[in-house]
Amino acid sequence: MDKMTVFKAQQWAFSFIKDHGKDPSVADLLLQGQLNWSTTEMLMNYQTQLSAEQLERFFTNVKLYCQDWPAQYLLGKANFFGLEFKVNEATLIPRPETEELVEWILETEPKTSLRVLDIGTGTGAIGLSLKHERPAWEVTLSDISPQALAVAKENKQALKLEATLIESDLFQNITGKFDVIVSNPPYIAESEADLMDKSVLEHEPKTALFAPDEGLYLYKKLAEKLSKYLTKQGKLYLEIGFQQGPSVVEIFSKAYPTAKVQLRQDITGHDRMVKVSF
Numbered sequence: 001m002d003k004m005t006v007f008k009a010q011q012w013a014f015s016f017i018k019d020h021g022k023d024p025s026v027a028d029l030l031l032q033g034q035l036n037w038s039t040t041e042m043l044m045n046y047q048t049q050l051s052a053e054q055l056e057r058f059f060t061n062v063k064l065y066c067q068d069w070p071a072q073y074l075l076g077k078a079n080f081f082g083l084e085f086k087v088n089e090a091t092l093i094p095r096p097e098t099e100e101l102v103e104w105i106l107e108t109e110p111k112t113s114l115r116v117l118d119i120g121t122g123t124g125a126i127g128l129s130l131k132h133e134r135p136a137w138e139v140t141l142s143d144i145s146p147q148a149l150a151v152a153k154e155n156k157q158a159l160k161l162e163a164t165l166i167e168s169d170l171f172q173n174i175t176g177k178f179d180v181i182v183s184n185p186p187y188i189a190e191s192e193a194d195l196m197d198k199s200v201l202e203h204e205p206k207t208a209l210f211a212p213d214e215g216l217y218l219y220k221k222l223a224e225k226l227s228k229y230l231t232k233q234g235k236l237y238l239e240i241g242f243q244q245g246p247s248v249v250e251i252f253s254k255a256y257p258t259a260k261v262q263l264r265q266d267i268t269g270h271d272r273m274v275k276v277s278f
């Protein structure tokens with residue numbers, strides 16, 4: 001393949017992606033991500049020649065994106081809360097909604113030393129972002145998937161953050177008590193699979209997406225054992241599906257009648273988070 005300028009390669013990718021009915025702005029994401037360039041660097045380098053190798057990788061990624069591969073898996077990385085996380089097909093791609101859960105914790109909890117447990121950590125996105133913002137917190141990351149936990153370990157090392165990693169089915173291998181437990185568990189009902197994007201369904205891990213019992217299984221399991229792992233005034237923060245607000249509030253209100261259970265909406269106005277305060 002001959003050399004080509006960044007500008008020409010971008011133009012080609014734009015029209016190729018458009019012709020396939022997908023989002024042309026992903027062309028920039030793929031090229032910038034591959035070259036590790038900021039938007040400014042991209043603008044300053046429009047006339048730079050790309051090597052045949054660089055072009056081949058870019059064209060391949062553009063074509064795979066048009067075949068429903070998520071751009072983040074093609075690049076092997078995703079941004080979350082201002083940090084770069086390695087991702088692969090063993091981990092969910094961290095979502096912007098989840099950044100709002102991190103923000104809620106940061107604006108509510110004291111900056112002083114706290115013990116924090118992130119259950120179902122995946123890439124480590126929630127727990128490592130919290131540790132990055134609050135170095136005094138002692139953070140534990142757990143996941144049922146050893147492959148996901150291996151990615152969380154790489155992210156912890158790349159970001160130079162301290163955290164304990166534990167392979168565990170919910171609380172099974174967890175000991176001690178925590179001031180904050182946070183979880184974005186799998187919460188999609190199997191019956192909703194038909195409505196999902198092909199790129200999510202075909203590439204993201206099923207153990208990260210689906211849960212039995214209309215998606216409520218993990219919330220019910222968390223509620224059963226929660227009090228044993230929270231300090232007296234501890235708090236649980238959860239991400240939920242936008243239709244699950246009333247059901248999740250009911251699960252925790254029934255299990256802990258004296259606790260305060262709060263529902264919170266995301267930036268688009270959908271029910272998205274629940275906090276249980278003891």
Ligand SMILES: C[S@@+](CC[C@H](N)C(=O)[O-])C[C@H]1O[C@@H](n2cnc3c(N)ncnc32)[C@H](O)[C@@H]1O
Nearest residue numbers: 092094120121122143144145169170184186208
């Ligand atoms: C929706 S993903 C969330 C990943 C990450 N916390 C985030 O917000 O991007 C759910 C995660 O929970 C993990 N998981 C599923 N069942 C679990 C269980 N029983 N115990 C612990 N982790 C579980 C999955 O492997 C997956 O990494």
